[in-house]
Amino acid sequence: MDVLISGAGVAGHALAYWLRHHGFTPTVVERAPRVRAGGGAVGFRGEALDVLDRMALLERVKALNPQILRGELIGLLHEATCQEVEYVFGDSIDALEQDADGVRVTFERGRPRRFALVTGADGLHSRTRSLVFGPHERFVRHLGLYTATFGLPDCPGLCDAGRLHSGPGKEADISSTPGKPGARVALHFASGPLAYDHDDVGQHKRIVAGQFAGESGQVPRLLEEMSGAEGFFFDVNAQVEMDCWSSGRVVLVGDAGCCAAPASGLGASQALIGAYVLAGELAVAGGDHAVAFAAYEREMRGFVAEHQQMGREGADRFFMGTPIQEELGLVAANAPEAAACAQIVRLKDYAPRFAAQWP
Numbered sequence: 311m312d313v314l315i316s317g318a319g320v321a322g323h324a325l326a327y328w329l330r331h332h333g334f335t336p337t338v339v340e341r342a343p344r345v346r347a348g349g350g351a352v353g354f355r356g357e358a359l360d361v362l363d364r365m366a367l368l369e370r371v372k373a374l375n376p377q378i379l380r381g382e383l384i385g386l387l388h389e390a391t392c393q394e395v396e397y398v399f400g401d402s403i404d405a406l407e408q409d410a411d412g413v414r415v416t417f418e419r420g421r422p423r424r425f426a427l428v429t430g431a432d433g434l435h436s437r438t439r440s441l442v443f444g445p446h447e448r449f450v451r452h453l454g455l456y457t458a459t460f461g462l463p464d465c466p467g468l469c470d471a472g473r474l475h476s477g478p479g480k481e482a483d484i485s486s487t488p489g490k491p492g493a494r495v496a497l498h499f500a501s502g503p504l505a506y507d508h509d510d511v512g513q514h515k516r517i518v519a520g521q522f523a524g525e526s527g528q529v530p531r532l533l534e535e536m537s538g539a540e541g542f543f544f545d546v547n548a549q550v551e552m553d554c555w556s557s558g559r560v561v562l563v564g565d566a567g568c569c570a571a572p573a574s575g576l577g578a579s580q581a582l583i584g585a586y587v588l589a590g591e592l593a594v595a596g597g598d599h600a601v602a603f604a605a606y607e608r609e610m611r612g613f614v615a616e617h618q619q620m621g622r623e624g625a626d627r628f629f630m631g632t633p634i635q636e637e638l639g640l641v642a643a644n645a646p647e648a649a650a651c652a653q654i655v656r657l658k659d660y661a662p663r664f665a666a667q668w669p
């Protein structure tokens with residue numbers, strides 16, 4: 311069964327691994343010209359470590375601990391899949407047409423192709439979601455906070471500084487790991503929705519510099535370092551809220567369907583667990599996508615409710631002394647009933663269903 315995965319992030323790579331493991335044939339299309347390896351430290355919950363263990367990657371992740379960066383995780387996932395999975399870089403889905411037997415996909419560059427299923431693993435600003443389910447605004451809840459992260463080379467006196475600056479609606483943190491050179495900076499600021507081009511890194515850096523202009527202490531030095539920094543990441547803290555993550559033969563995984571926001575610290579865990587469960591349910595259902603997608607949702611909803619609650623709480627602590635929270639109606643977003651959904655879900659064992667098992 312040919313399955314198209316849009317997006318080679320954490321969710322896309324992990325899904326490719328598990329689909330291949332269960333005997334499906336995944337193809338991954340990634341808009342960037344190569345694997346996007348940037349980003350800050352990744353938080354892992356136990357079940358995500360369990361998924362990595364089942365992928366035989368846990369020992370290598372542990373060797374990178376206590377702080378594994380997103381780019382390092384992506385590197386491990388890519389290495390574990392690139393021999394067996396077709397990756398198409400520098401392209402994107404342009405249109406999708408579903409019929410009874412499959413999905414005809416046209417691409418921005420490549421020739422049209424047919425797939426049995428299509429998976430949107432293309433992140434918070436998912437094109438798959440907007441093509442199939444509806445406009446971004448219908449599903450994305452802005453949390454009033456923006457986060458930028460980037461790496462620093464060795465900077466004596468700076469790299470081990472911890473929290474550098476904290477004021478109403480602004481925070482600058484720096485963290486380093488013993489034995490690893492350099493450090494990671496995280497800059498957070500509270501703001502209502504900003505209009506910008508998601509692909510324009512220069513513009514992102516100018517926005518962050520503008521927000522922190524005039525701040526004292528080490529902040530001007532950090533902004534100087536930011537201008538030439540590698541592995542820079544900037545995005546809004548927002549959550550994706552959908553009643554259903556599938557429509558016919560198209561399904562969403564990771565941030566595309568249920569983003570919990572950087573402030574949750576658990577986006578990568580959610581992507582790893584979601585990919586494992588989705589591929590496993592497809593295998594158990596023998597490729598019957600309707601059965602599998604319903605089971606995937608049942609298994610995942612508890613995790614997602616918990617992570618999204620953590621994302622809202624994480625964003626909340628930045629708002630002290632700012633009017634943003636009330637402006638955006640975030641009090642309602644933090645309704646206590648969300649916490650009641652939180653639960654720990656035990657991962658099922660999904661035995662490979664098809665003859666070809668890999669690895």
Ligand SMILES: Cc1cc2nc3c(=O)[nH]c(=O)nc-3n(C[C@H](O)[C@H](O)[C@H](O)COP(=O)(O)OP(=O)(O)OC[C@H]3O[C@@H](n4cnc5c(N)ncnc54)[C@H](O)[C@@H]3O)c2cc1C
Pocket residue numbers: 316317318319320321322339340341342346347348349350351380401402403431432433434435436437438459542543563564565566571572573575577578579581
């Ligand atoms: C470069 C980068 C750095 C990040 N750094 C941080 C960080 O420091 N802190 C944090 O909390 N979160 C960060 N994130 C987000 C974090 O990776 C996710 O929240 C989490 O890992 C869930 O992963 P995901 O695979 O669902 O989404 P992502 O990791 O965002 O991956 C989505 C992938 O889809 C690709 N894509 C997007 N649109 C299309 C399209 N139309 N066609 C094909 N491919 C497409 C993207 O290029 C990306 O490779 C970062 C994301 C990226 C892409």
